[in-house]
Amino acid sequence: MKRRGMRDVAAAAGVSVSTVANVLNNPGVVAEGTRRRVEGAMAEIGFVRSAAARQLRGLPSRLVGSVTLDQSNPFYAELNRGIEDHLDEAGCMLLACSTDQRGDKELRVLQLLEEHSPRGVIITPTGANPGRLAAVSGRGTPVVLLDARQDGADLCAAAVDHVLGGRLAGEHLLGLGHRHIAFLTAGDDIEPVRERRAGLAAALEDAGAPPPVGVRAAEAGFSAGTDAAVSKLVHFDPKPTAVVCVNDIAALAVIRALQARGLRVPGDMSVVGYDDLPFAAHVRPALTTIARPIRALGRVAAELLLAEGPAGHRHRELMFAPRLVVRATTGRIG
Amino acid sequence: MKRRGMRDVAAAAGVSVSTVANVLNNPGVVAEGTRRRVEGAMAEIGFVRSAAARQLRGLPSRLVGSVTLDQSNPFYAELNRGIEDHLDEAGCMLLACSTDQRGDKELRVLQLLEEHSPRGVIITPTGANPGRLAAVSGRGTPVVLLDARQDGADLCAAAVDHVLGGRLAGEHLLGLGHRHIAFLTAGDDIEPVRERRAGLAAALEDAGAPPPVGVRAAEAGFSAGTDAAVSKLVHFDPKPTAVVCVNDIAALAVIRALQARGLRVPGDMSVVGYDDLPFAAHVRPALTTIARPIRALGRVAAELLLAEGPAGHRHRELMFAPRLVVRATTGRIG
DNA sequence: GTGAAAGCGCTAACAA
C-alpha cells in the first residue's frame, strides 16, 4: 500500500488540490458541503500530510533537537521529559541525541540535526567544539544552551547557578566542622562542573579552609575507576573528611566503594551528591545532595526556544538556584 | 544569515547543481579538481543538505520514532538509549515520544510521526487504539512492537517473556513458603502486565496455592494512591505475606509505605520488583526483582526496524527471557 | 565529466 497525498484526496473528492489545501489550512473559506466531502475522502484513503513538503515550502519545522550527554542518565531523561512536555503543547516533537561527552559525536549529531532543519536545538555542550554552536545559530537554527553560558555567540541559555551549588555544599560541610574537603569528578570537566568546583573553593577560602583537593574518576558509576579514585581520596595527606561529588550517581558509587573498604559514611567520610535524583532519598544512607528543578529546566529551555522567532529575538539567559537537601550522608566531623 | 543549498554551492564553484549532486552522491565520477573546488565551496558557504528535499524525492528517511509510556522513566530512558546506539551506527536519529499510557496522546504522537514519514516506529502500545498500528504499517511505516504481541496485523516485535517473569517471581516466593501472594499494578494494565499476572497465577496454581489477589495503585511511585493500595493490601483476609509489584518503582514505593505503617520488609511482607533498574541494588533493603536486558531490547528493536526493507520483509518476533535476582526484600515466611 | 530539466507534495498568490 502506498502513501496518499493531497492530489489523491483531490481526485477522490472531485476537487482541486488547492481546495484540499484550503480545508486543511483555511477551513472557514470552504463551503460546508465541499469540506465534508474532502474530509470524507481524506479519511477514506488514509491521507497523511507530508511534513517534508511543508518544510520545503519554508514553513516552520515541528522538530526540536535535544543534545544531551546521555539520555539514559536519569537527569537528562527527566530533562528531556520537561522539554517534551512543552513541545507537546506546541505540537512539536523531540529529537533526542546523546554525545557521551565526545566532541566527534556532538559534531555528527549537530550535522544530522541541521540537515533536518529543526525548529531549534537545545544542547548541553561537550565543550569540544567551540564556535560550532554559534555557526549553527548563524545558519538559522535557534540554539538554547543548557548548563552552559555563551559560546562566544549570544545564545539563549537555561542554566543553574552551579557556583552557588558548589558553595552550598561547601558551607554545609564547613558548618559541620569539616576543613579538608575533596571534590570528585568523573570524566572530563565540562563548564558546569568547573563552576561547582569554583563555588566550593570560594566557600572554603571564605572560611579560611584549605582549597578542595581534586579527584577524578574515569566515569560516574560503579567501576574500577571509581574505586581507584576513592583509593586516592583516602590516601591524601591530610586525609579529607568529606567529599563533594559531581552528581548523585558518582556519590552513590563513592559511598559503596568507601563501604567496601570498611569505611563508614558519614562516620569516616561525609559525602555530598548533586541533582537529587529520585533514588537519592531511598538509598541508604540517604544522600545529602544539591537539588535543582530538572523538569522545569527542560520546560524553560523549550519555552526559550519556541519563543525565538525567525528574527528579532533578544537572547535571554534564565538562571535557576539550586538548593541543599540534607539527608544522612553528611555528619559532624569526629 | 540564510541557509545555503546546492544551488548556492554550484554558483560558488562555477558548476551545475548536478555536478554538486555528483560530488555528494557519486564522488567517483567527478574529476579530482572539480571535486575539490566543489567541496571547497561547500565548506566556504556553510552548505547544509536538506533532508526534507531528499525525503520528498523519495529517499529513505533517517528518522525513527520511539513511542514509550514515559521517557523519563529509567526503564524507557535506558531502552531509548539502546535504540539510539543502533540507529547511530546507521546514521539515523531518534524521535522520542511519551504517551503517559493515554490513548489520545498515543494517537496524536502517531499522527505527528507519520507526517514526518519516519523510517519506522518502535512502540510500547497503550492498547487503547487497536488496529491503529496495523494501519500505520499498512501505509508504509514499519512498526516494531515493544513488549507487545501482534496487534492483529503481523508486525515485528521485540518482547520479553513476561509470563516467565511472573512465574519466576511466584516460584521464588513459593519456595520461601509463601502461599498468599498479591500482585500490585499501577494505572491500567497493559499487555505485558497481564502476562506477568498470568505467569504468577500459573505458578501459584501449579503449587496448589490460592490465586494472587490483585491490588491497583493509581500510579507507580510515591503517592497517596500507593498508600491506599498498600492499606488495602494489608487488610485482605487472609493477609498476603508477599506482593509482586509491576515494576521496581512501584516496589520501592510499596516498601516505603509498608515501613511507614510500621511493617517490616521482608519480615512482615516480602516484596518483589520488576526490571532491575540500577537503583534496585542500592536501596535498602536491596530489591529482589525480575531483571531483563533493557538496552539489548532497545538495540534489537532498532535492528528489527532497520532490517525491514521497503518491501518483502517477513515479520519476526524476538523474545528475551527475564531472570530472577534475589536480594533482600524477600524472605522465608514466618 | 558535466549540464539541462522534470518532478517529489505541498503552499500561497492570483485568476476565474
Added chain:
DNA sequence: TTGTTAGCGCTTTCAC
C-alpha cells in the same frame, strides 16, 4: 468559493 500555477532543494535520467 474554487482552480491554476510557480516554485521550495534535491535526485535522477538523459544529452552533450
